[in-house]
Each structure stands twice: as C-alpha cells, then as structure tokens.
Amino acid sequence: MVIRKLRIRLPLGVVVVVLFAAIVASLHLMSSATQSSPQLGSMYSLLVLINSIGSILLLALVVANVYGLLRQLAKKAAGSHLTARMAFLFVLLSLAPASIVFYYSMQFLKQSIDSWFDVRIDQAMEDALELGQAALDERMRTLLRQTEQAAAKLQLTPIMEFPFHLTELRDELGEGEFTVFSRQGRIIAAGGSQLGFILPDLPDAGVLLRVKQGKSYIRLEPNQDQNLQIRAVVAIQSEDPLFLQALYPVPLRISQLAGTVEAAFVHYKELGFLRSSLKHTFILTLSLVLLLSLLAAIWVAFVSIRRIVAPVRRLAQGTRAVAEGRYGHRLAVRAKDELGFLVESFNTMTERLAQASEEARESRIEVERQRAYLETVLSSLSSGVLSFDHESRLLTANRAVDDILHIPALDYLGFPISQLKAEHPYLGEPVDRIERWLNKGSGTWQDEISFAGPDGRQELYCHGTTLFNGGGEKVGAVVVFDDVTALILAQRQAAWSEVARRLAHEIKNPLTPIQLSAERLHHKLTSRLDARDAEVLDRSTRTIVQQVEALKSMVNAFAEYAKSSAIQLKRIALATIVEEVVALYPPQSGLRFEIQAETDLPDISADPIQLRQILHNLIKNAQEALTPPIQGNMWFILNRATEQGKAFLQLTVRDDGPGIPKDQADRIFEPYVTTKTKGTGLGLAIVKKIIEEHGGSIRMENGHLQGAGFVIRFPIPETDIRAEATSGGSGVSS
Amino acid sequence: MNRLVACLALFGLAAPTGGWGEEPAFQVRRAELFRHEDRSYALDADIDFHFNDTAAEALRNGVPLTLVMHLRVRRSRAWWWDETVVDQDWRRTVRFHPLARAYQLTEEESGVTENFAGLHTLREALGRVRNLPVRPLPPPASGQNYHAALSVALDIEALPLPLRPTAYLSPQWHISSTWFRWSFAN
Numbered sequence: 001m002v003i004r005k006l007r008i009r010l011p012l013g014v015v016v017v018v019l020f021a022a023i024v025a026s027l028h029l030m031s032s033a034t035q036s037s038p039q040l041g042s043m044y045s046l047l048v049l050i051n052s053i054g055s056i057l058l059l060a061l062v063v064a065n066v067y068g069l070l071r072q073l074a075k076k077a078a079g080s081h082l083t084a085r086m087a088f089l090f091v092l093l094s095l096a097p098a099s100i101v102f103y104y105s106m107q108f109l110k111q112s113i114d115s116w117f118d119v120r121i122d123q124a125m126e127d128a129l130e131l132g133q134a135a136l137d138e139r140m141r142t143l144l145r146q147t148e149q150a151a152a153k154l155q156l157t158p159i160m161e162f163p164f165h166l167t168e169l170r171d172e173l174g175e176g177e178f179t180v181f182s183r184q185g186r187i188i189a190a191g192g193s194q195l196g197f198i199l200p201d202l203p204d205a206g207v208l209l210r211v212k213q214g215k216s217y218i219r220l221e222p223n224q225d226q227n228l229q230i231r232a233v234v235a236i237q238s239e240d241p242l243f244l245q246a247l248y249p250v251p252l253r254i255s256q257l258a259g260t261v262e263a264a265f266v267h268y269k270e271l272g273f274l275r276s277s278l279k280h281t282f283i284l285t286l287s288l289v290l291l292l293s294l295l296a297a298i299w300v301a302f303v304s305i306r307r308i309v310a311p312v313r314r315l316a317q318g319t320r321a322v323a324e325g326r327y328g329h330r331l332a333v334r335a336k337d338e339l340g341f342l343v344e345s346f347n348t349m350t351e352r353l354a355q356a357s358e359e360a361r362e363s364r365i366e367v368e369r370q371r372a373y374l375e376t377v378l379s380s381l382s383s384g385v386l387s388f389d390h391e392s393r394l395l396t397a398n399r400a401v402d403d404i405l406h407i408p409a410l411d412y413l414g415f416p417i418s419q420l421k422a423e424h425p426y427l428g429e430p431v432d433r434i435e436r437w438l439n440k441g442s443g444t445w446q447d448e449i450s451f452a453g454p455d456g457r458q459e460l461y462c463h464g465t466t467l468f469n470g471g472g473e474k475v476g477a478v479v480v481f482d483d484v485t486a487l488i489l490a491q492r493q494a495a496w497s498e499v500a501r502r503l504a505h506e507i508k509n510p511l512t513p514i515q516l517s518a519e520r521l522h523h524k525l526t527s528r529l530d531a532r533d534a535e536v537l538d539r540s541t542r543t544i545v546q547q548v549e550a551l552k553s554m555v556n557a558f559a560e561y562a563k564s565s566a567i568q569l570k571r572i573a574l575a576t577i578v579e580e581v582v583a584l585y586p587p588q589s590g591l592r593f594e595i596q597a598e599t600d601l602p603d604i605s606a607d608p609i610q611l612r613q614i615l616h617n618l619i620k621n622a623q624e625a626l627t628p629p630i631q632g633n634m635w636f637i638l639n640r641a642t643e644q645g646k647a648f649l650q651l652t653v654r655d656d657g658p659g660i661p662k663d664q665a666d667r668i669f670e671p672y673v674t675t676k677t678k679g680t681g682l683g684l685a686i687v688k689k690i691i692e693e694h695g696g697s698i699r700m701e702n703g704h705l706q707g708a709g710f711v712i713r714f715p716i717p718e719t720d721i722r723a724e725a726t727s728g729g730s731g732v733s734s
Numbered sequence: 735m736n737r738l739v740a741c742l743a744l745f746g747l748a749a750p751t752g753g754w755g756e757e758p759a760f761q762v763r764r765a766e767l768f769r770h771e772d773r774s775y776a777l778d779a780d781i782d783f784h785f786n787d788t789a790a791e792a793l794r795n796g797v798p799l800t801l802v803m804h805l806r807v808r809r810s811r812a813w814w815w816d817e818t819v820v821d822q823d824w825r826r827t828v829r830f831h832p833l834a835r836a837y838q839l840t841e842e843e844s845g846v847t848e849n850f851a852g853l854h855t856l857r858e859a860l861g862r863v864r865n866l867p868v869r870p871l872p873p874p875a876s877g878q879n880y881h882a883a884l885s886v887a888l889d890i891e892a893l894p895l896p897l898r899p900t901a902y903l904s905p906q907w908h909i910s911s912t913w914f915r916w917s918f919a920n
Contacts, residue, residue, distance in 0.1 A: 044895050045902070132833055201848075206855045220834040221849040228834070262833040266796035269832070270894065273795035278896040 016300055023296055026051050027289050051288045058295035065302040078320065079313030083305050090301040094294060102290050109282050117272055129265045132258045136220050136250065140230050144218040146173060147232040147246045154180065154236050154244060159188060166191030176248040183212070183241055203233050203245060211235050211243055220250070228255040311339040315346055327354030382482070387467075389476045392416055392438050404483045405430075406454055426453055430460055430481075437464050438477050449481075459485045493689070496671045500558035508555040511548050518544040561671065561682050567607040567693060574604055574611070574649060574714070578636050581615040590626055591619065591655075597638040604649050604714045610690045617683040618653050618710065625657040625708070632657055641713060648696075648713040656707040665700050759784045760801075762914035765884040767807070767868065774870055777805060779863040781886055781911070788906040789888065790853065792897075793837075798829035800842070800892035801860070803884065805868065810879040819880070822869050825889070826860060883913045 030047040069087065072080035150169050157165050166178045170191050180188040185202055207217050217233040228250035236242040250258070271278070314331045321329040327350050331343045375398075378385050384401040386409075388394060393416050397409035407424055417438070421431040429451040437445050449460040462481040469475045522541040526534050575597040582593045619634065626632045634655045641650040660668055669688040671681060691698045691712060701709030765779040783801070785793065793799055807820035825842035836849045837856045850856035887910030890901045901907035 042891065045891060045898055048899065129832055136833075204848075204850055204855050204859065206851055219836065219849075219851065221836050222831055222834060222838060222847070224845075224847055258833055262831065265832055270796040273792060273797060274894060274896045277900045281896040281899055284899055 016303070020296060023051075023054060023292050026054065027292060030285055030288065048284070048288070051292060055288065055291050055295060058292065058299055061299045062295055062302070065299065069302075077313070078316030079309045082312060083309045086305045086309070087298075087302060090305070091298055094297050094301070098290055098294055102286065105286055106283060109286070110279055113275060113279055113282070117275065121268070122272075125265045125268050128261045132261050133220075135254070136228070136230075136258065139250070140218050140220060140232075143176075143230055143246070143248050144216055144232050144234075147218075147244065148216060148234050150178070150246070151234040151236050151244045154242075155238060159242075162189035163191055173248075176246050178247075179245045180236065180242055181245065183208070183243070188242060203231065207233055208243070212241065223249075226259065227252065228258055308339075311335065311343050315343060318346055318350065322350055322353060325357075327351075327357055384481045384483075385478065386434075386481075387476060387478045388417065388438060390474050392435065392477075395476065404458075404460070404481065426451065430462075434462065434464070434479055437462075437479075441466055441474065441477070448484075457485065458483060459488050492670060496685070497561070500561050500671075504555050504559040507551065508559070511552055511555070515545055515548040518548070557682050561686055561689065567610060569605045569607060571603045572606055572608050572611070573601070574606075574651060575601060575638050577608060577611050578615060578638070578651070581612050581619070582636070585619060589623065590630075591623060591632045591634050593634050593636065595636045595638070597636075598640060601638055601640065601649060602716050604694075605717045606694050606714065610694075614687050614690050614712075617687045621683050622655040622657055622708070625655070640716075647716045649716055651712040651714070652701065652709065653712065654701065654707060654709040659707050660700070668700065669698070759786055759789075759909040760886045760911035762884050762886065762911050765882070765914050765916060767882055767918060775868040777863060777866040777868050777884075779803075779866075779884060779914075781861040781863065783857045783860050783886070785853070785857075786906060786909065788904075789909060793828060793830050793853070796830065796832070797894060797897070798827050798892075800825055800827045800889040801886060802889045803863070803886050805882065805884050807868075807880055807882045810881065816881065820869055820882075824866065825892075827892075828856060828860070877919070879917060879919055881915065881917050883915045885913045886911045 026047055029043065030051060069080065069084055073084055150165075153169075154162060154165055162180050166180065166189055169178055170176065177191065179190045179202070181202060182188060185208075187202075203211075203217065207219075211217050211233050212235065214235065216235075217231070219231050220228055221231055223229045230248040230250060232246045232248070234244050236244055249255075311331075311334070318329050318331050321327075329350060330347055333340050333343050333347070335343075378396075378398040379400075381398060382400055384404045385396070385398045386394060386401060387396045393414055394409070394412050395414075397413065401407070401409040405420075405424075405427060407420065407427070412419055417431055417435055420427050430449045433447060433449050437447065443466060445462075445464045447462045447464075449462055451458055451460070460481045461484045462479060464477060464479045466477045467475050518541045522537060525537055529537060575595070578595055578597075582595065585591060585593065622632060622634055632655055634653070637650075637652040637654075639650050639652075641648045669684050671685040688698050691714075694714060696712060696714040698710055698712045701711050761782040761784075763780040763782060765777065767775050767777055769775055781803075785799075789799060803824040803826070805820060805822045805824075806818065808816040809819050810816055827840045827842060829838050829840075830836075831838055831849075834849070836851060837853055839848045839850065839856055839860060840846070848859065850859065888907065890898060890907060893901055893907075897907075
C-alpha cells in the first residue's frame with residue numbers, strides 16, 4: 001500500500017495520505033477509547049460517528065467507481081476489462097486475508113471476553129460481599145441494641161434534658177451522632193461529633209413509616225465521603241412519638257476494606273452485565289477498522305489501477321484509430337516507465353505508418369494518373385489496340401477497336417478472343433489470324449488481314465508483340481491494328497487515275513492523226529482504185545475511223561474518271577432528281593421503274609448534274625446486264641437512316657437482273673471490273689467516286705437473293721455551312 | 735458483517751431521541767418557576783420517574799444511570815426570534831450499593847448524595863423537585879412573556895462505553911420525557 005501511495009503523484013497523493021492518516025488516527029482513538037481510556041471515553045460516540053461517515057463516503061466512492069467501471073465494460077471501452085480484472089484481483093487479494101484475520105480476531109475476542117468470567121470468581125465475589133455484610137451485620141445488631149437502650153433511657157427523661165443525655169450517650173459510646181426528632185421531622189435535640197457543622201440528615205419517609213409501626217431501623221449506608229456509616233432509628237415511646245436516630249461511622253479500615261470488596265464486586269457485576277455489549281462494541285470497532293481499511297484500499301486501488309491502465313487505454317484507443325486508418329493520432333507520453341516507452345514506440349510506429357500510407361497514396365494517385373493518361377492516349381489513337389494475357393484472354397481494348405471491328409469490345413474483357421468469333425462470325429478470319437500469331441507467341445509480327453465486315457470488305461494492318469516480364473516470362477501480348485481499307489482503296493484509285501491520265505495522254509494524241517490519215521487515204525485513193533479495191537479501202541478506213549472513235553470515247557471516259565471534277569453544290573431533293581432521270585427512260589428501254597420514297601425527306605447538298613450521272617450509270621449498268629428481250633424491273637427506295645448518331649439519306653437501288661458474282665462483289669467498284677460484255681467497266685467506279693466526293697458512301701446490298709442491290713448514303717446537312725465543310729472534306733478524300 | 739454494522743450505525747444516527755413512539759417512561763407532571771424576594775428564580779417540579787426493566791437491571795448490576803433535567807426559558811420577541819434566556823441542565827446520578835443494599839442519588843452539581851433503601855423512595859425523592867435554583871434571568875422588564883420548557887432524559891453518553899452503541903440503537907435505552915411547556919409573565 002505504501003509503495004502504491006508513493007507512486008501516486010500530487011495532489012491526489014497528498015489527499016490519499018491525509019485521508020489515510022485521518023482514518024488511522026480516528027481508528028486509533030476509537031480503539032483507545034474502547035480500551036476504556038477516560039479522556040477518550042467521552043469522544044467514543046463521536047469517533048464512531050466520524051468513522052461511520054467516513055465508511056459511508058468511501059463506500060459511495062467505491063460504488064461510484066464500480067458503477068463507472070461497469071458502464072465502461074458495457075460500452076466495451078478500451079482498457080475496461082484490464083481495469084476490471086485488476087480491480088477484482090486486488091479486492092480479492094485484500095478481502096481474503098482481511099476477512100480471515102477479522103474472523104479469527106472476532107473468535108479470539110469473544111473467547112477472551114468470555115474467559116474473564118468464571119463461576120468460581122463469581123461465587124468468590126458474592127461470598128466476599130456476604131462476608132463483609134455478615135461482619136457489619138454483627139456490628140449493626142450491637143449498635144441497634146445500644147440505640148434501643150438509649151431510647152428506653154430517653155423515654156424516662158423529660159425533653160428538656162435530651163441534649164444532655166445525648167452528649168452523655170455519645171461520650172459513653174465514644175462515637176456517632178444522635179438526633180431526636182418529631183414525627184414531622186422537627187429536630188428536638190442533637191448531639192455528636194459533627195454537630196454544629198452541618199444539619200444532621202434525616203432518614204427518608206419510608207424509614208419513618210417503618211419506625212412508627214414500632215419496628216426499629218438499622219441500615220448500613222455510604223456517607224458523603226463514600227465511607228460507610230450505620231444509621232439506626234428507633235422510636236421513643238411517649239404520648240407524642242419521637243424518634244432517635246443514631247449515625248455510627250464504621251471504622252475507617254473496615255470501611256476501606258468493605259469499599260474495596262464492594263468496588264470489585266460492582267465492577268465484576270457490571271462487566272458481567274456488559275458482556276454482550278462489550279463484545280458488540282469490540283466487534284463494532286473491529287468491523288469499522290476493517291471496513292474503513294478495506295474501502296480505502298479498494299478506492300485507492302481503483303484510482304491507482306486507473307492510472308496504471310490509462311496509458312494502456314490510450315494505446316488501445318490509438319490502435320483502434322490506426323485500425324480505422326487515422327494515422328494522425330498522437331499519444332501524450334506521461335510516464336518514463338515501460339508503458340511510457342511503449343507509448344513512445346507506438347507514436348513512432350504510427351508516424352512511420354502515416355508516412356508509408358501517404359507515400360502509398362501518392363504512388364497510387366500517380367499510378368492512377370498514368371493509367372488515365374495511357375487510357376486517354378489509347379482512346380485517342382485511331383489504331384485499334386488489344387492486349388491479351390498469357391492465356392490469350394482479352395485484357396484491354398481501346399475505343400478504336402469498337403469502330404474498326406464494329407463490336408462492343410469492352411464487353412469481352414476477360415474472355416478468350418475466340419468468343420468474338422463465336423458471336424460475330426464475320427470476325428472469323430481476323431480472329432483466327434490473330435490467334436494463330438498469339439499461339440506462336442514470340443517476338444514481333446505484322447500481318448495484313450482482309451475480311452468482309454458488315455459495311456463491306458475491310459483491310460486491317462496488324463502489328464503484334466509478345467510481352468515478357470522482367471524474368472523473361474511471357475505475360476501476354478499486345479496487338480495494334482489499323483483499318484487501311486480506305487487507304488488501299490485510295491491507292492488503287494490513284495493508280496487508276498494515273499493510268500487513265502496516261503492513257504488519255506499517250507493514246508488520245510496519236511488517235512487524231514490516225515483518223516485523219518485514214519480519211520486522207522480514203523479521199524486520195526478512192527478515185528484511183530477500181531471498184532473492188534475501193535470497196536476494200538472504204539471498208540477498212542471506215543473500220544479504222546470507227547475503232548478510233550471507239551478508242552476516243554474510251555479514252556474520254558478514262559479522262560473523265562481521272563479528272564477531278566468541279567462540284568456545284570445545291571440544296572436539292574433527291575427524290576425529284578430520281579423522278580426526273582427515270583422519266584427519261586421509256587418502257588421501250590427494257591426497264592420498268594418503281595420509286596418508293598418516305599414523305600418529308602430532307603434535302604441534300606449535292607451537284608444535280610453529277611447526281612444524274614450516278615443515276616444514269618446505275619440504270620445503264622442494269623440495262624447492260626439484261627439480255628434484250630427480257631423486261632427488267634428496277635426499284636429506287638428512298639428513306640432516312642441513322643448510324644452511330646449520324647443521319648443519312650439512304651437510296652437503295654435494286655434490280656432483278658442476273659446480279660453480281662460473289663467473287664467480284666468485293667471489287668465491283670474498281671475500274672475495269674465488270675461482269676458484262678459491253679461497257680467500259682468504269683460505270684460503277686465513277687459512281688463510287690462521285691458519291692465519295694459528296695461525302696457519301698456506296699456498298700453492295702447484302703442478303704439479296706436475286707439481282708444486284710446498292711445502298712447509297714448521303715449525309716444530311718444540318719446547316720449550309722456544315723454542307724460546305726462536308727464538300728470540302730470530300731474534296732480532300734478524292 | 736461490515737455492512738450490517740455500517741447500516742446499524744447509520745440507523746443509530748438517524749434514530750430520534752424520543753421514546754420511539756411509546757408511552758414516555760418519564761413524565762413531567764408539573765413545573766413552575768417562582769421568584770424569591772431577592773429576585774432569584776427557583777424551579778419546582780413534580781416528575782414521574784419510571785425505570786423500565788432494562789434500566790432497573792442495569793442499575794442492579796452496578797451500572798450508574800445519569801438523568802438530565804433540561805430547562806429552557808425563552809423570551810417572546812415581537813419582531814424577532816425568541817431569545818433563549820435560560821438553557822440549564824441538572825444532572826442526577828443513581829447507583830446501587832450492593833454492600834449497603836441501598837440506592838444512592840448524587841447531585842452532580844453539588845456532589846451531595848442521598849441514600850435510599852429502595853428504588854421506589856428514590857424515585858419519589860427524585861421526582862419531587864423543590865426550590866431548585868435557576869441561573870438568574872436577565873433584569874426583568876414588565877410585561878415580558880416567557881415560555882419555559884422542561885424535560886428529563888437518561889444520558890446515554892454517561893453510560894459505560896461498551897453500552898453506548900447498544901443504547902443508541904436500542905429503544906429500551908431511549909428513556910426520556912416529552913417537553914413540559916408553560917408560559918409566565920414577568
């Protein structure tokens with residue numbers, strides 16, 4: 001306890017020390033009072049009161065502490081379990097020995113109090129008193145006889161002589177004082193050793209009553225000085241009864257002896273009477289001592305435990321804070337002991353954790369930033385980028401993939417690439433090729449892949465690289481591909497334009513001299529030759545001229561194809577143009593036309609002359625495909641179409657002719673690709689060129705059972721400015 | 735055990751000093767203050783003393799009993815609390831002498847003792863208070879009203895120490911009279 005107290009600092013320490021001092025002093029005083037110390041005897045009740053109040057206060061303190069602890073336990077507060085366990089242990093440790101000591105002290109106390117009393121001592125006391133009484137009784141009887149004799153003498157004496165007789169009596173007996181008094185208590189005469197100093201004290205009324213009835217009275221009694229005296233009262237027989245009282249002092253020695261015996265007897269008797277009270281008082285004192293000490297000890301234990309547990313509690317709170325991710329929590333270091341060291345270490349640890357967490361957060365942000373950047377770069381790329389893991393499962397795909405392959409690529413992340421093939425059969429060729437490269441799995445590769453996409457044939461240019469980690473282990477692959485369809489087409493177109501230009505230049509120039517020379521030959525020689533030869537000449541020159549004309553027209557067609565035409569854009573209604581063109585073809589032309597147009601179709605921005613050219617070319621194409629006696633049908637369907645948020649005016653042109661063989665379908669729009677015996681093979685090439693110059697598109701209609709079908713789309717201009725911009729764009733692409 | 739004692743102690747503190755609702759063992763039948771020619775006051779009173787069995791047994795076993803007569807005199811004041819002019823105690827101790835088989839009454843103030851053959855005569859003598867000098871009242875002014883009250887009680891604090899806790903907690907030991915009140919004008 002002392003060590004515990006020393007450990008507690010001011011001012012609580014002082015309070016505790018003072019409290020303990022007060023308790024110990026009070027208990028000591030009470031204990032001393034119990035041992036019948038006369039000065040403290042009067043304070044006993046006050047001390048009991050003070051100690052009881054102290055106990056109640058301490059009890060209240062302990063109860064408050066226990067209540068607080070229970071509440072903390074219920075709240076599962078940090079450190080409450082440790083406090084509870086320590087408090088329980090401490091209470092147990094202090095209560096157990098104290099209870100044992102208390103129990104045996106009580107037993108000892110009871111036994112020792114009981115041992116004070118003995119039947120033999122009891123008897124001896126009684127006997128001693130009786131002995132004293134017997135000794136005094138003998139003396140009293142003698143004195144009574146003397147007094148009675150004196151009364152008898154006085155009976156014969158006149159009242160006037162009483163004082164004289166009384167003095168005589170006194171002298172005769174050598175001791176005592178005598179008083180004669182009337183029934184009313186009036187003193188008639190008195191004589192004796194103490195006479196004159198104080199008034200003789202008279203017997204009480206009860207005695208007088210007895211004496212009046214003729215009974216003499218003799219009694220031993222203590223006087224004012226607590227010495228014994230013998231009082232005898234006898235009646236003096238006369239007409240008016242008088243009484244004689246004699247007071248005989250008991251010899252001093254005998255009185256003292258009797259007093260001692262009596263005092264011992266009284267004390268012993270009193271002790272016997274107070275036996276149970278004594279026990280109770282001792283038990284009360286002992287209990288108060290135990291109660292106060294225990295309660296004080298428990299209270300101090302609570303306070304000390306709280307102080308000891310405080311850093312642990314703070315540590316627990318700090319740990320909880322760290323667990324919740326709050327690293328900024330710093331604990332105050334209040335002690336220099338092991339717990340203080342622990343708290344300091346905890347602070348260092350949280351500081352490091354906070355640093356590490358901050359660094360991790362920063363690097364995470366950095367990584368996130370890098371990833372976002374990469375994603376932005378990838379999504380801005382016009383090339384499709386796919387990455388695969390080591391099992392050829394799709395890991396990433398950028399937006400361009402969606403545009404090029406016409407699939408929602410992000411839906412396939414985590415799936416093997418073959419899944420694409422299963423759900424989009426047109427991707428069979430590219431997927432097979434890429435898969436093959438992936439499975440081969442080493443180094444860098446590149447490939448050109450051609451496949452029939454939903455909008456026609458597409459050409460992909462693919463690069464692939466296998467990815468390895470730092471340890472040289474294969475972790476996947478990345479494939480980058482570009483849609484080079486337009487590029488290849490443009491290249492081919494440029495080549496054809498060059499050919500056409502050269503043809504026009506190289507062939508057209510000699511044609512006119514050839515024609516002129518042939519005509520000149522005909523003109524010069526016809527008159528000189530005979531009829532037969534002239535006939536041959538005429539036929540030959542005509543053939544030359546005709547063929548030259550044919551060559552010229554062919555070369556002109558090429559020139560037309562090659563030249564970049566000047567487009568005069570106007571807002572026009574396509575349906576009107578179609579109707580105008582169709583009207584030029586009578587039923588004798590071998591074709592019957594049908595026009596289906598949605599109402600409220602928007603105008604488009606186009607050159608009407610060129611549009612007519614397109615329509616003429618298409619009709620001519622259909623006408624040429626027909627074998628003459630058979631009547632053909634042709635449909636023009638005009639409607640609105642929307643693809644990927646863009647609005648188009650769509651013209652679908654169909655016929656019920658022989659159609660286009662599959663192997664040529666991909667290249668039908670290239671020059672000199674024709675299925676017919678007639679024509680230059682440039683018709684559809686020119687159509688495509690014009691349409692593309694208008695920013696539109698043309699493709700073969702898929703899924704057509706009979707005849708040929710073309711789907712032509714023109715962009716719908718939102719404003720005139722927009723239309724001009726579109727025409728400018730198309731100029732570049734041509 | 736500790737708690738029981740604590741509870742008993744608490745109960746003892748709260749216990750009233752009256753007769754616990756029973757018929758009071760002591761009773762003041764009459765009390766009167768009178769003035770001598772020399773203007774000193776004296777008290778006359780008739781009091782019934784009845785010792786119960788517990789007290790009588792304790793007395794026979796040598797335990798001295800101290801009785802306290804308490805007189806209180808207050809002067810009425812119109813605009814203020816009453817002024818206490820007399821607050822006086824008289825103590826009488828009764829003890830038994832086994833050798834003489836006598837009961838002895840001692841006036842604590844004067845030390846004068848008186849012996850009685852029986853408790854009965856002692857009670858009578860004790861109850862007959864005559865001409866008991868009272869501490870002088872302040873110079874009397876005419877027309878003053880005084881309220882006096884007299885009570886008698888056994889003094890527990892004068893009992894032997896071991897008996898005191900028991901006495902405080904036991905109704906048997908709370909022996910006292912009710913206040914006897916009377917008024918007189920000066």
